[in-house]
Amino acid sequence: MLENKNYKFWFCTGSQDLYGDECLRKVAEHSAKMVDGLNASGKLPFEVVLKPTLISQASIRKTFNDANADEECAGVITWMHTFSPAKMWILGLKENRKPLLHLHTQFNEEIPYDTIDMDFMNENQSAHGDREYGHIVSRMGIERKIVVGHWANPEVQEKIGSWMRTAIGVIESSHIRVCRLGDNMNNVAVTEGDKVEAQIKFGWEIDHYNINDAVEYVDAVSKGDVDALVEEYYSKYKIILDGRDEAEFRRHVAVQAQQEIGLEKFLKDGDYHAVVTHFGMLGGMKQLPGLAIQRLMEKGYGFGGEGDWKTAAMVRLMKIMAAGVPNAKGTSFMEDYTYNLVAGDTGILQAHMLEVCPTVADGDISIRVNPLSMGNREDPARLIFTSKTGPAVATSLIDLGNRFRLIVNAVDCKKNAKPMPNLPVGTCYWEPQPNLAVGAEAWILAGGAHHTAFSYDLTVDQMVDWAAAMGIEAVVIDKDTKIRDFKNELRWNAIAYR
Ligand code: MN
Numbered sequence: 001m002l003e004n005k006n007y008k009f010w011f012c013t014g015s016q017d018l019y020g021d022e023c024l025r026k027v028a029e030h031s032a033k034m035v036d037g038l039n040a041s042g043k044l045p046f047e048v049v050l051k052p053t054l055i056s057q058a059s060i061r062k063t064f065n066d067a068n069a070d071e072e073c074a075g076v077i078t079w080m081h082t083f084s085p086a087k088m089w090i091l092g093l094k095e096n097r098k099p100l101l102h103l104h105t106q107f108n109e110e111i112p113y114d115t116i117d118m119d120f121m122n123e124n125q126s127a128h129g130d131r132e133y134g135h136i137v138s139r140m141g142i143e144r145k146i147v148v149g150h151w152a153n154p155e156v157q158e159k160i161g162s163w164m165r166t167a168i169g170v171i172e173s174s175h176i177r178v179c180r181l182g183d184n185m186n187n188v189a190v191t192e193g194d195k196v197e198a199q200i201k202f203g204w205e206i207d208h209y210n211i212n213d214a215v216e217y218v219d220a221v222s223k224g225d226v227d228a229l230v231e232e233y234y235s236k237y238k239i240i241l242d243g244r245d246e247a248e249f250r251r252h253v254a255v256q257a258q259q260e261i262g263l264e265k266f267l268k269d270g271d272y273h274a275v276v277t278h279f280g281m282l283g284g285m286k287q288l289p290g291l292a293i294q295r296l297m298e299k300g301y302g303f304g305g306e307g308d309w310k311t312a313a314m315v316r317l318m319k320i321m322a323a324g325v326p327n328a329k330g331t332s333f334m335e336d337y338t339y340n341l342v343a344g345d346t347g348i349l350q351a352h353m354l355e356v357c358p359t360v361a362d363g364d365i366s367i368r369v370n371p372l373s374m375g376n377r378e379d380p381a382r383l384i385f386t387s388k389t390g391p392a393v394a395t396s397l398i399d400l401g402n403r404f405r406l407i408v409n410a411v412d413c414k415k416n417a418k419p420m421p422n423l424p425v426g427t428c429y430w431e432p433q434p435n436l437a438v439g440a441e442a443w444i445l446a447g448g449a450h451h452t453a454f455s456y457d458l459t460v461d462q463m464v465d466w467a468a469a470m471g472i473e474a475v476v477i478d479k480d481t482k483i484r485d486f487k488n489e490l491r492w493n494a495i496a497y498r
Helices: 021-040 057-069 086-095 118-123 126-139 154-173 195-202 211-219 223-236 246-269 291-299 309-322 436-446 460-470 483-496
Strands: 008-014 047-050 073-080 100-104 145-148 177-181 205-209 274-276 302-304 331-340 347-351 361-369 381-387 390-399 404-413 428-432 451-455 473-477
Touching: 008 021, 008 057, 021 047, 021 118, 057 073, 057 086, 073 126, 073 154, 086 126, 100 126, 100 154, 145 154, 154 309, 154 460, 177 309, 195 205, 195 309, 195 404, 205 211, 211 246, 223 246, 246 291, 246 361, 246 381, 274 309, 291 302, 291 381, 302 309, 302 331, 309 331, 309 390, 309 451, 309 460, 331 428, 347 436, 381 428, 390 428, 390 460, 404 436, 404 460, 428 436, 436 473, 436 483, 460 473, 473 483
Parallel strands: 008 047, 008 073, 073 100, 100 145, 177 205, 177 274, 274 302, 404 473
Antiparallel strands: 331 347, 331 451, 347 428, 361 381, 390 404, 390 451, 404 428
């Protein structure tokens, strides 16, 4: 479910034929060494593929269109080794549809003080050629990422690797299909949105089914399959009976196992990558899917509660962007639930009714069966845990009527001061940057939702770059946020994104 294609990134070096064959031979040799070095660095999540040096409008145009047609190509990395007159690039850039990185680097790290002469200067002038190229990309208003520094520097390589994940988000966004098992919750504003515009902007297909279409799949699951999955749950998670009868507890857990298997088959048959439910629209479901949805999220499905398809698609998007991050800490649907306003330990307790992804869990995961206190179904089984500490990113995609805005908040996750033995949900606890007071004020000013798509494994920059590539507004709340400036930014953005 989280397997990416065998994506590759094309490395395209720009030059021209003014310098003669000997120089162009060296250009190609340098580019090959750089590509080998990047691939051997261990810092890039995907392979870089060297393309022949580009020295004419025809070859540039053909290369970009070959990239467009290649399903495995997830982006194009461009670098001007020498001067490459930028009018040659106009047609190719105009036709390019793949994410673009401008790697502003040069082959040599240090000026060769003892030997440098005019020939060397002419043959190693990306400081010069990359400005000509950058000019035309800016003049054409094309979105691209620029990374500056020596190609063998680990920090530069990490920036390239980080951008690759943004590019995967751009490429994969157009394949996201969301299955709505229930509509948006009545009267709720922030989870609403324009589904047609979302497909135009992001490529998302957002469909709707009657929940009983999925109930048919759940009811069709065999008892043997349910029993086997319940056994897996019992071996994997701690069982907290809370004084309930063991057999009755197990029967409640079995309902979730049956839902997990049935829902997964339903989503697979429809080729869906994200799903929404609504506790008030459960049709023939015996319980609100809790443990079942938690396990599906763990497998890579996006999820949004109460019909929130925007957040469901964002959770899926962020899971696919973060797929394969070494030592990943997790990505989940979250909801701002309740505050701790004690001086010195301010923060927001994150949870949902049930549906928090166990990838974010720290330590033991338990199963409990508790009343939902909302809706009219039997007590659902759910996974209980607390979450990891450290920096993370929380995002909210909202529809402002005339445009989408992505709100991106850098948050610091921490441990709660005490355990919460009576709280039967998976939780996370964080303080928004720069602090709760400014972070929450900015979030509310920006119109951010109570639902978020959250990840420890992605950065503010990756999400902002993704929004830029999608052509939508993004606002950042982080350590540099000041309310007066933030209000002005929102005011100016209202004009810029009109
Ligand atoms: Mn909710």
